[in-house]
Amino acid sequence: MLTAELLFLLGWLASLIDSSSLTYQFLGFLIYAIIVAILVSLFVYVVSWFERKFIAKVQGRHGPTFVGKYGILQNLADLVKLMAKSHFIPKSADKILFTVALPAILGLSIFMIMLIPLFPSTGIGEFANNLLLIFALFAFMPLFVFLIGVASGNKFGEISAQRSVIMILSYEIPIFLVIAGVGLLAHSFTITNIVNGQSKWYYIVLMPIGFVVMFIAMLAELERPPFDLREADSELISGWLTDVSAPYYSLALFLDYARLFLGTALISILFLGGWSGPWLSGIVWLLIKMMVLVIFIMIIRATTMRMRIDRLLNLGWFVLMPLAILNLIVTYIIYEMI
Amino acid sequence: MVTRINIGPVHPSTHGVLRLVVDLDGDTIVNVEPHIGLTHRGVEKLMENRMYMQNLPYMEKEDYVASTAYGDAYISAVESAMGIEVKERAQYVRVVLLELQRIASHLLWLGTMLNDLGQFFTLFMWTFKDRDIILRLLEEQAGGRMFYVNMRPGGLIKELPPGFEEETLQVMNYMEKRVAFYENYLEKNEVFIERTKGVGVMSAQQAIEYGVTGPVLRGSGVDYDVRSNKPYYVYKELGFRPQVLSGGDCFARYKVRMLEMKESIRLVRTALKKMPEGDAIGMPIKLILPAAKNRIVSVSRETPRGELFIYMVADPQKPYRISLRTPSFINLSALNALAKGSRLADLFAILGSLDLVIPDVDR
Numbered sequence: 005m006l007t008a009e010l011l012f013l014l015g016w017l018a019s020l021i022d023s024s025s026l027t028y029q030f031l032g033f034l035i036y037a038i039i040v041a042i043l044v045s046l047f048v049y050v051v052s053w054f055e056r057k058f059i060a061k062v063q064g065r066h067g068p069t070f071v072g073k074y075g076i077l078q079n080l081a082d083l084v085k086l087m088a089k090s091h092f093i094p095k096s097a098d099k100i101l102f103t104v105a106l107p108a109i110l111g112l113s114i115f116m117i118m119l120i121p122l123f124p125s126t127g128i129g130e131f132a133n134n135l136l137l138i139f140a141l142f143a144f145m146p147l148f149v150f151l152i153g154v155a156s157g158n159k160f161g162e163i164s165a166q167r168s169v170i171m172i173l174s175y176e177i178p179i180f181l182v183i184a185g186v187g188l189l190a191h192s193f194t195i196t197n198i199v200n201g202q203s204k205w206y207y208i209v210l211m212p213i214g215f216v217v218m219f220i221a222m223l224a225e226l227e228r229p230p231f232d233l234r235e236a237d238s239e240l241i242s243g244w245l246t247d248v249s250a251p252y253y254s255l256a257l258f259l260d261y262a263r264l265f266l267g268t269a270l271i272s273i274l275f276l277g278g279w280s281g282p283w284l285s286g287i288v289w290l291l292i293k294m295m296v297l298v299i300f301i302m303i304i305r306a307t308t309m310r311m312r313i314d315r316l317l318n319l320g321w322f323v324l325m326p327l328a329i330l331n332l333i334v335t336y337i338i339y340e341m342i
Numbered sequence: 343m344v345t346r347i348n349i350g351p352v353h354p355s356t357h358g359v360l361r362l363v364v365d366l367d368g369d370t371i372v373n374v375e376p377h378i379g380l381t382h383r384g385v386e387k388l389m390e391n392r393m394y395m396q397n398l399p400y401m402e403k404e405d406y407v408a409s410t411a412y413g414d415a416y417i418s419a420v421e422s423a424m425g426i427e428v429k430e431r432a433q434y435v436r437v438v439l440l441e442l443q444r445i446a447s448h449l450l451w452l453g454t455m456l457n458d459l460g461q462f463f464t465l466f467m468w469t470f471k472d473r474d475i476i477l478r479l480l481e482e483q484a485g486g487r488m489f490y491v492n493m494r495p496g497g498l499i500k501e502l503p504p505g506f507e508e509e510t511l512q513v514m515n516y517m518e519k520r521v522a523f524y525e526n527y528l529e530k531n532e533v534f535i536e537r538t539k540g541v542g543v544m545s546a547q548q549a550i551e552y553g554v555t556g557p558v559l560r561g562s563g564v565d566y567d568v569r570s571n572k573p574y575y576v577y578k579e580l581g582f583r584p585q586v587l588s589g590g591d592c593f594a595r596y597k598v599r600m601l602e603m604k605e606s607i608r609l610v611r612t613a614l615k616k617m618p619e620g621d622a623i624g625m626p627i628k629l630i631l632p633a634a635k636n637r638i639v640s641v642s643r644e645t646p647r648g649e650l651f652i653y654m655v656a657d658p659q660k661p662y663r664i665s666l667r668t669p670s671f672i673n674l675s676a677l678n679a680l681a682k683g684s685r686l687a688d689l690f691a692i693l694g695s696l697d698l699v700i701p702d703v704d705r
Contacts, residue, residue: 059464063468064471065467159347163347308531309533309534311533314685
């Protein structure tokens with residue numbers, strides 16, 4: 005239900021980006037980046053408020069109620085509080101890494117969201133094989149966590165950094181095997197082709213095992229319970245975030261939900277048909293599907309316990325990877341039949 | 343390469359102020375050294391300078407999770423010194439209150455242990471809601487939810503209120519369903535089983551050598567429960583059976599506590615049914631010990647955490663010396679043996695399964 009003005013604005017933006025002059029292209033991308041950043045910020049704000057209320061209701065309490073109606077302004081209050089605190093870096097920490105790493109990974113996440121064609125009718129952000137680029141960049145986050153954890157100079161950060169790297173070993177390979185299956189069905193790794201290829205059947209129907217594997221592996225990638233080993237807060241205080249000062253901590257919280265946006269957007273694109281849907285415009289359908297996945301993820305958070313790191317490796321290599329390979333074989337058979 | 347980390351006194355995971363200095367080799371624990379004493383108030387010395395009535399609140403604050411058990415143990419010591427016996431109805435009432443307190447304590451243990459394992463407060467909130475119902479029952483009798491001060495030599499300070507029996511039976515029905523719910527939720531949960539089975543194994547021989555008591559001991563296959571080995575009150579008449587499981591790991595200790603909760607429910611129901619008519623009021627203890635028969639007394643009780651042993655030298659006005667052998671202190675001493683060779687994440691599962699209350703360790 006984008007109004008005509010918004011469509012016009014986006015059309016103008018698309019023409020900017022497609023134009024031949026370099027400055028116009030740059031300007032167009034800059035404006036698009038700002039629009040995406042605003043959209044992601046809204047998502048982060050609403051979803052983190054929703055999560056607090058949801059988990060509170062599951063636990064039998066209310067969640068934020070005082071600040072604003074239903075506590076909707078609670079996140080704003082928390083943000084103001086965090087930003088107002090002083091920023092200092094402990095002596096044993098690496099100054100440059102501490103200052104630069106979190107904003108860098110945040111910028112990278114917003115860049116990855118820009119690579120998804122969020123407004124499909126305008127054609128912004130489409131280029132060949134963008135799915136592969138997004139997943140390759142997705143894996144940068146554990147690297148940054150490792151850097152910050154090691155740079156923080158305290159032992160909890162180091163342990164957290166170790167765990168972060170070990171976790172990559174368990175979930176990255178199943179994810180790529182499942183993407184290979186999707187690419188097989190859609191004949192390409194470009195997001196637009198994948199969504200268009202689901203016009204007959206959503207891929208969740210054709211590859212249900214792949215969906216399950218992808219969902220679980222995505223939970224591990226997004227550091228959501230039961231795989232939130234990096235900041236296991238009953239064990240490691242805050243792991244890599246222990247010595248990060250308050251303004252940067254707010255960036256880390258934002259990053260948590262920005263990656264949730266990215267992860268659920270990718271799952272909805274790969275399996276649930278992305279932005280396809282009747283009557284409402286594309287971005288709204290995408291957000292609806294994302295919210296369904298987000299609610300599922302929140303239910304899992306409220307009710308599960310944290311896994312141990314070696315059990316996660318077990319899960320990744322002895323459960324997820326065989327299932328992903330099985331999925332690939334079954335998909336090929338189905339592909340031959342269709 | 344061995345790194346030493348400090349799981350400091352202020353920590354979301356330890357149940358109180360306990361400092362653990364852990365030597366890690368990668369992810370494997372090489373040595374755990376608990377540093378205790380951060381809540382040491384010198385209770386034993388404080389009690390030497392106060393009269394017997396004034397000491398009862400001190401005893402209750404030792405272990406705030408199971409105050410009834412400690413208050414009852416102290417009053418039993420005073421009764422031994424005075425040489426008086428507890429009235430029969432009062433014995434039944436005390437057993438009811440003690441077993442209700444045991445259920446409440448185990449519910450708290452369940453919530454906090456799952457919190458340590460990473461279950462973000464959800465089960466913690468639910469078990470505390472159930473515990474609250476029991477605390478409300480205890481409040482009706484005593485007036486307080488956590489610290490009761492309702493035991494007196496020979497009985498209690500006042501009778502059970504009217505309607506207590508029906509309410510308690512209703513609550514016991516509810517508790518049965520809740521315990522079944524928690525067991526069902528946890529024992530089908532693969533993450534929980536992975537994190538507790540085979541973790542922190544203690545053989546029966548080791549358990550006896552370290553001197554641990556309570557569910558930690560019974561989870562290792564040793565059949566020792568103060569309520570059946572040195573029976574007191576009416577546990578024999580109520581047909582108490584100790585719950586013993588062999589296995590020695592965190593899962594066995596968890597299961598023993600769940601079985602104990604069920605046994606407590608059964609004991610409460612039986613005690614309420616068999617309770618004789620009569621008088622349960624005890625005498626006020628602000629009198630100095632008039633017929634002080636015994637100067638040196640000792641009392642052994644089974645608290646939810648283990649065996650509490652009080653050794654008291656009773657002077658007419660104040661106790662000359664009270665020595666407390668608290669269960670959490672001895673259970674904590676076994677931590678190193680349990681945790682050596684496991685991973686860091688297992689340390690918290692083990693700590694949770696030991697059910698420590700740090701003021702109980704430090705006194």
